[in-house]
Amino acid sequence: MNVSPEGALNKNMKVLVVDDFSTMRRIVKNLLRDLGFTNISEADDGSTALPMLQGGDFDFVVTDWNMPGMQGIDLLKAIRADASLSHIPVLLITAEAKKEQIVMAAQAGVNGYIVKPFTAATLKTKLDKIFERLG
Amino acid sequence: MSIAMAGRISLEQAKLLVGFLESGQQEEADAVINEIQNPINSELFAEIGKLTRQLHDSLTNFQVDSRLNDLATADIPDAKERLNFVITCTEEAANKTMDAVEAIFPVVDTISQQVEAVKPSWTKLMNNDLDLNEFKVLCVGIDTLLKNADKETTHIHTLMTDVLMAQDFQDITGQVIRKVIDLVREVEESLINMLTAFGISAEAMQEKAMPKVGDNLVEGPIVNAKERDDVVEDQDDVDDLLSSLGF
Numbered sequence: 155m156n157v158s159p160e161g162a163l164n165k166n167m168k169v170l171v172v173d174d175f176s177t178m179r180r181i182v183k184n185l186l187r188d189l190g191f192t193n194i195s196e197a198d199d200g201s202t203a204l205p206m207l208q209g210g211d212f213d214f215v216v217t218d219w220n221m222p223g224m225q226g227i228d229l230l231k232a233i234r235a236d237a238s239l240s241h242i243p244v245l246l247i248t249a250e251a252k253k254e255q256i257v258m259a260a261q262a263g264v265n266g267y268i269v270k271p272f273t274a275a276t277l278k279t280k281l282d283k284i285f286e287r288l289g
Numbered sequence: 290m291s292i293a294m295a296g297r298i299s300l301e302q303a304k305l306l307v308g309f310l311e312s313g314q315q316e317e318a319d320a321v322i323n324e325i326q327n328p329i330n331s332e333l334f335a336e337i338g339k340l341t342r343q344l345h346d347s348l349t350n351f352q353v354d355s356r357l358n359d360l361a362t363a364d365i366p367d368a369k370e371r372l373n374f375v376i377t378c379t380e381e382a383a384n385k386t387m388d389a390v391e392a393i394f395p396v397v398d399t400i401s402q403q404v405e406a407v408k409p410s411w412t413k414l415m416n417n418d419l420d421l422n423e424f425k426v427l428c429v430g431i432d433t434l435l436k437n438a439d440k441e442t443t444h445i446h447t448l449m450t451d452v453l454m455a456q457d458f459q460d461i462t463g464q465v466i467r468k469v470i471d472l473v474r475e476v477e478e479s480l481i482n483m484l485t486a487f488g489i490s491a492e493a494m495q496e497k498a499m500p501k502v503g504d505n506l507v508e509g510p511i512v513n514a515k516e517r518d519d520v521v522e523d524q525d526d527v528d529d530l531l532s533s534l535g536f
Contacts, residue, residue: 177383184391220507227505249510251520256527258505260534269527270510276524 165190167213172196172203172229173247174221182216182247185274189281200224204232207239219248219255227259234263243284247272298325347486357479365476368469375465378458385455389448396441403434 169191173179179196186194195210197203200217201224207215215233219226226246233239245266246259259267265287266280302325309318324331410427413419419427484490502508514522521527 175380177380177387180384180387184387184394188394219505220503220509225505225507250507251511251514251522251527252506252508253519253521253530255506256521256530257534260531260536267527267531269521269524272524 164213166193167191168211169194169214169216170197170203170206170212172198172200172215172217172221172226174198174218178218178247182277185277186216188274189278200226200229200232203229207233207242208236212242215242215244217244217246219246219250219259227255227262230259230262230264243288245280245284247277360472360476360479364472368472371465371469375462378462382455382458386452389451389455393445393448396445400434400438400441403430403437406430407434 169186171179171182171186171194173182173196176198179198183194183196195206195212197206199221203215203217204224206212215229217226217229224232226248230244230246233242233244243265244263245268246264247268247270249270251269256267265284268276268280302321306318306321309315309321407427407430410419410423410430413423414427511517511520514520521530
């Protein structure tokens with residue numbers, strides 16, 4: 155309950171957490187809840203996430219990269235290519251650590267890139283930065 | 290026979306042929322003719338015959354090497370089962386740990402709220418600034434806090450023991466993975482032997498060999514980041530790279 159500056163973040167925003175491992179989704183959900191987010195949904199890969207995003211008014215996506223089915227990078231590209239979704243900020247949390255991939259994600263329009271293993275403090279810093287930029 | 294084809298028969302062969310014919314040795318004469326006609330073919334046949342024998346021997350040897358057969362039909366399926374077991378074990382441990390932690394969060398939050406509730410009155414009391422009515426309210430607040438803390442610390446202790454016990458997967462999965470590593474090493478040796486049998490040097494291949502990557506270069510967690518220069522080592526590296534791109 156200590157996102158700073160207080161009030162800069164809309165804690166009721168609808169967040170979608172995408173990861174093929176349920177334990178990682180659970181970790182991210184717990185960390186987000188600890189930061190005050192309460193409206194969190196889950197999907198286990200890009201192809202499950204995309205229709206959810208198209209069907210619901212999500213405000214923020216946290217996604218893994220390497221997933222069976224549709225990868226996180228392809229989900230990001232699909233979000234940016236869809237006029238009704240392209241405004242949604244996307245944070246990648248991934249073990250993928252090639253410089254080329256980070257450049258690829260930046261070019262695809264990612265809003266934040268966290269490399270696993272990560273800490274609660276890193277997540278908080280990146281979230282603050284993303285929403286500070288978006289105003 | 291033209292001059293251009295003179296190279297196909299030697300004077301010795303011609304003399305030999307004439308000699309055989311003059312003395313009525315027809316079979317020997319035919320053999321000389323055959324030899325003159327098919328010198329290359331006979332060498333080729335001999336070579337093919339040799340290769341066929343080698344191939345046959347190699348194949349027989351592979352079949353005889355029953356260890357290879359066991360590896361493919363028994364050990365590798367067994368290893369897959371073991372690795373799946375590791376996934377199950379670690380997933381269970383992660384969930385058990387998170388069950389306990391998620392149960393602890395609200396308990397700690399409640400205690401924290403009760404502390405916050407009595408804190409202002411408590412500070413006033415310490416400053417000799419609390420009237421009797423406020424003191425009575427404070428007493429009730431502290432009573433609630435103490436009773437709750439007493440009960441919940443026992444509860445938290447039990448949950449923490451659950452977290453502790455959930456870590457026993459490390460011992461079990463460590464042993465299972467070690468067995469799989471031994472198997473991988475054995476398969477590696479067998480494959481190197483096979484390459485050597487076919488005359489391919491494993492060392493020569495090693496230099497340019499890189500682990501396979503999937504679509505979008507996915508490779509999963511990098512375990513030797515320090516030895517590679519195409520990957521980032523930590524979050525600071527990621528942030529530096531992104532800011533160099535104007536992020």
